[in-house]
Amino acid sequence: MRAFATVAQAGGYRPAAAQLHLTQSALTHAIQALERDLGCRLFYKQGKKSTLTRAGERLREQAAEIFALMARARADAASDESSAPARLRVGCSRTLAQFVLPTVLREFRESFPATRVAVLSCPPLDGPGTLAAGGMDLLLGLQPPERAGFTSRLLFTDRPCLLASRLVTRPAELKAEPWILPLDAAENGLQPRNAESAGEFQLEDLAVIKEMVKLGLGVTVEAPWVAARELAEGSLRALPLRPALPIRRWTATVPTHRPPTLAEGVFIGLCRNVCLALRREPQPDRTTKQRTGRTSGARK
Numbered sequence: 001m002r003a004f005a006t007v008a009q010a011g012g013y014r015p016a017a018a019q020l021h022l023t024q025s026a027l028t029h030a031i032q033a034l035e036r037d038l039g040c041r042l043f044y045k046q047g048k049k050s051t052l053t054r055a056g057e058r059l060r061e062q063a064a065e066i067f068a069l070m071a072r073a074r075a076d077a078a079s080d081e082s083s084a085p086a087r088l089r090v091g092c093s094r095t096l097a098q099f100v101l102p103t104v105l106r107e108f109r110e111s112f113p114a115t116r117v118a119v120l121s122c123p124p125l126d127g128p129g130t131l132a133a134g135g136m137d138l139l140l141g142l143q144p145p146e147r148a149g150f151t152s153r154l155l156f157t158d159r160p161c162l163l164a165s166r167l168v169t170r171p172a173e174l175k176a177e178p179w180i181l182p183l184d185a186a187e188n189g190l191q192p193r194n195a196e197s198a199g200e201f202q203l204e205d206l207a208v209i210k211e212m213v214k215l216g217l218g219v220t221v222e223a224p225w226v227a228a229r230e231l232a233e234g235s236l237r238a239l240p241l242r243p244a245l246p247i248r249r250w251t252a253t254v255p256t257h258r259p260p261t262l263a264e265g266v267f268i269g270l271c272r273n274v275c276l277a278l279r280r281e282p283q284p285d286r287t288t289k290q291r292t293g294r295t296s297g298a299r300k
Contacts, residue, residue, distance in 0.1 A: 001063055001107055001273075003030040004042060008060050012050050037103040038274060039228055055276055062273050069266045070111040086115040088263050091122040091130055093141035095188070095226065096250070096271075098206070100140070104270045108263075115263055124187045131253060138264055140271060142188065143249040152251040153268060156275040158223040159247045160190050162239040167216040174239075180209050180218040189248045190221045192241065210236065221245070250275070 003020060007027070010016040017027045035042055042056035052060060092101060097119065105117060120136055128144040130136055143152050168174050178200035185191045185202075201218060203209050210227060213220050214235045221241060230236040252268045254260050260268070 001034070001066070001110075003027055004034055004056075005060065005063050005067070007031060007043065007050055008052055008056065012048055014048065038276065039225075040276075058276050059273055062269060062276075066266060066269045066273070069262060069269065073111055073262050073266065086112070086263060087118065088112075088115055088138065088261075088267065089118045089120065089136040090267070091120045091127050091136040091139040091141070093124065093127075093188070094121055095206070096140050097121060099226065100271060100274045103274050104267065107270050107273075108267055111266060112263055123184060128253075131255065137254070137261075138267065139253040141250065141253075143251040144253060149256055150253050151256045152249075152253045155250045155252055155268075155271055157247050157249050158225060160221050160223050160241065160245045162219055162241045163210075163213055163222050163224075163227055163236050164219045164239060165214050165216040166234055166237055168219075174219070177216075178218040180212050180220045182206065182209065182220075185221065189245060192221055193243050193245065223248070 003016070003022075006019055007013060007016040010019060013024050013027055013031075017024045020027065022030075031042065038055070038059075040055040041053050042059060043050040044053055045051075090101075101119065105119075108115075108117065120130070122130060122136075122139065122141065124142050124144070127136075127139045127141055128147060128150065131139045132147075132149060140155075143154075144150065164174060164177065168177060179192065180201040180203065182188065182190060183202050183204050201209075201212065203212075206222075206226065209220050209222075210230060212218060214230065224231060224238045227236050227238070231238055252271060254264060
């Protein structure tokens with residue numbers, strides 16, 4: 001993140017590398033690693049100059065806020081060396097744990113090396129109860145039902161769509177495909193409204209579901225950002241779901257009986273940064289209207 005901010009301020013890799021006392025090659029690798037983590041380009045190269053993309057502009061705005069919080073954290077830590085080791089207990093949905101947390105944890109450790117982070121995988125229905133009972137400090141996932149004692153901060157929104165294999169090309173074939181759904185589809189807002197059952201296949205592993213869909217063994221329901229790599233390489237395609245499922249709100253939820261700690265504020269800010277890339281999700285293919293009306297009972 002520091003490398004990104006320096007390149008954005010300096011306007012190019014060469015002057016930024018000199019400021020950071022790095023080789024230009026090392027700096028380039030650092031920026032490329034950040035772009036891979038976020039899933040988007042941050043700079044356009046114009047000769048020797050580097051110009052921020054739209055995603056890069058948004059990241060720079062939030063990076064300034066996070067750097068300020070990090071500076072406060074270091075100052076607080078230096079003024080209270082005798083305090084007990086800090087901890088942060090984070091409850092997280094499995095989807096965000098896979099796509100968001102790795103980058104967030106790496107960045108967070110740079111500013112809070114003494115803070116011990118514990119991550120608890122939380123199904124949507126269990127998270128609010130665990131948070132209320134004091135079993136965690138912060139809950140990341142789908143917005144829980146409104147409840148006294150909680151404050152939810154929006155990270156991003158999405159809408160699930162139909163994911164199908166590129167091998168399935170005709171509308172008649174698409175309508176005959178079986179559902180391949182996650183075990184917790186209903187809890188995560190992924191249960192098709194017109195499905196006659198939970199699905200012919202109910203699996204726990206998202207990677208296995210995507211592989212089965214790529215092989216043409218069925219279709220699934222997911223947000224496009226979850227399959228961004230497969231959509232980009234062309235092994236999967238995203239189609240609108242009819243009837244459409246509601247828009248989902250992904251939030252960071254904290255108790256209201258105490259103000260968020262500095263560490264929690266930085267952690268939430270880092271989550272928002274990573275989610276900038278998720279908001280740039282591929283759009284469903286709307287080229288064939290007949291494909292959007294898939295129903296599980298249409299097997300002719």
